[in-house]
Amino acid sequence: MADDPLAAIIGDLYPYGDKTTTYRSVPAEPVDRAAILAEIAGMAQVEDERGDKGTVSGSLYCGDHDHYHFLGRVFDLYSHANVLQRDMYPSATKFEGEIIAMTSELLHGTGVGVVTGGGSESLITALYSYREQARARGVTRPNVVKPVTAHVALDKGAHWMGIEMRHAPLAADYRADVAAMADLVDDQTIAVIGSAANYAHGLIDPIEEIAALAQSRGIGMHVDGCLGGWLLPWVERLGYELPLWDFRVPGVTSISADTHKYGYGLKGSSVLLYRDKALRKHQYFTFPDWPGGLYISPGFAGSRSGGILASTWAALLATGESGYLAAADGIMKTATAIRDGIRGGIPELEVIGDPVFLIAFKAAGDLDIYLVNDALIAQGWRMNPLQLPPALHFCITRPNTAPGVAEAFLEALHGAVAYATEHKGEPAKSGAVYGFGGTPQGNALVEMVMVQVLDAMHEVAPEHSS
Numbered sequence: 001m002a003d004d005p006l007a008a009i010i011g012d013l014y015p016y017g018d019k020t021t022t023y024r025s026v027p028a029e030p031v032d033r034a035a036i037l038a039e040i041a042g043m044a045q046v047e048d049e050r051g052d053k054g055t056v057s058g059s060l061y062c063g064d065h066d067h068y069h070f071l072g073r074v075f076d077l078y079s080h081a082n083v084l085q086r087d088m089y090p091s092a093t094k095f096e097g098e099i100i101a102m103t104s105e106l107l108h109g110t111g112v113g114v115v116t117g118g119g120s121e122s123l124i125t126a127l128y129s130y131r132e133q134a135r136a137r138g139v140t141r142p143n144v145v146k147p148v149t150a151h152v153a154l155d156k157g158a159h160w161m162g163i164e165m166r167h168a169p170l171a172a173d174y175r176a177d178v179a180a181m182a183d184l185v186d187d188q189t190i191a192v193i194g195s196a197a198n199y200a201h202g203l204i205d206p207i208e209e210i211a212a213l214a215q216s217r218g219i220g221m222h223v224d225g226c227l228g229g230w231l232l233p234w235v236e237r238l239g240y241e242l243p244l245w246d247f248r249v250p251g252v253t254s255i256s257a258d259t260h261k262y263g264y265g266l267k268g269s270s271v272l273l274y275r276d277k278a279l280r281k282h283q284y285f286t287f288p289d290w291p292g293g294l295y296i297s298p299g300f301a302g303s304r305s306g307g308i309l310a311s312t313w314a315a316l317l318a319t320g321e322s323g324y325l326a327a328a329d330g331i332m333k334t335a336t337a338i339r340d341g342i343r344g345g346i347p348e349l350e351v352i353g354d355p356v357f358l359i360a361f362k363a364a365g366d367l368d369i370y371l372v373n374d375a376l377i378a379q380g381w382r383m384n385p386l387q388l389p390p391a392l393h394f395c396i397t398r399p400n401t402a403p404g405v406a407e408a409f410l411e412a413l414h415g416a417v418a419y420a421t422e423h424k425g426e427p428a429k430s431g432a433v434y435g436f437g438g439t440p441q442g443n444a445l446v447e448m449v450m451v452q453v454l455d456a457m458h459e460v461a462p463e464h465s466s
């Protein structure tokens, strides 16, 4: 197994293969509800234990199980409701409108937006709006210019919609190189992108400069605030110095901000804000000539669960300003301790750029960072591995703010660096797939592996899977 990384990765997808019944067809008779609940509870308990220890980067933004239970109760009241049917569920209009209003107020917007099913949907929907806006002015070969670090969901959306995605390199500080972006903009460019903050390194791009570029070329600018949108405003209110990145910047025409990340809502919600209704209108779809009726749809989804809207709304209310500020305070203290601990105490590592709440670090010399990751994994830590350049990041969330976590992490990191130094030259286990990146042959192999893993994620456990 260990000699075949693909078999190992796929094997890890099915830990329950021989511990539970694998259903390959609908059971002939109903399974007892108590038994179903017990089986799910067993899996949930094991899987939550890891995240609850505070040793996981990102992933769990809130970590408070009372909060989750409360949101679950709210979800329960509307889980079955289809918010398309506003005559039946006018509460959906209240929830959705108020989620948009609260997000917009936080980001100094104009109150115009939509709620989507997540960050990727917000980003892809924004691309669609810009494509339609540009089509109206005669753009036929649309392209978008983004720094390489802007989220890959944009590449997915561009791929789906026949938009060319142009990747600008980074400046020496790892933020977007605006001059390089300017060189890539032409008369078919429909929008430029910046992140606040980006997934890879947690850095805020020079939004004011990118927005000025957009304005000078008469195009829109989307800021991907999926990750930082519900955190950075509180960090700023706490007195930390941050560059402007939201609608206070002229030229920013849309922003995505995920309520299911630092908004502490349940998974499945994000807000896409627009500076004006004219841009939002491009994502609306109306079809008056369908036998099924006059069709109006604001975005990608058809039926949507009222449970997501209700529980997202409830999450914002139940956390409140003081809750968000307290959470941001803890996150910033932990992130600062880790950033400074690496910078001041581990010369073998280099913190990438000047991060706020997500700390990315790479080897300062010839250390294999994936060997560092191997040792961290062995000690129960789960970082996000990066490539180009090889690095790891720790996205600080509330579970990581528990007393002692930052100190324990720095100690583990010291040990992991010692391990990587001692095992220099040996192949790393955790970085095997990422290690292929960079050469054309390697990428072809990686893509083949990725497709096989995606296939495996949509199949039942193979016989004798563990």
Ligand SMILES: Cc1ncc(COP(=O)(O)O)c(C=O)c1O
Binding pocket: 118, 119, 120, 121, 123, 151, 153, 195, 197, 198, 199, 224, 225, 226, 227, 228, 258, 270
């Ligand atoms: C900066 C950024 N943008 C977009 C996304 C995509 O969000 P989602 O996973 O909700 O689709 C992420 C996810 O981590 C992100 O960090």
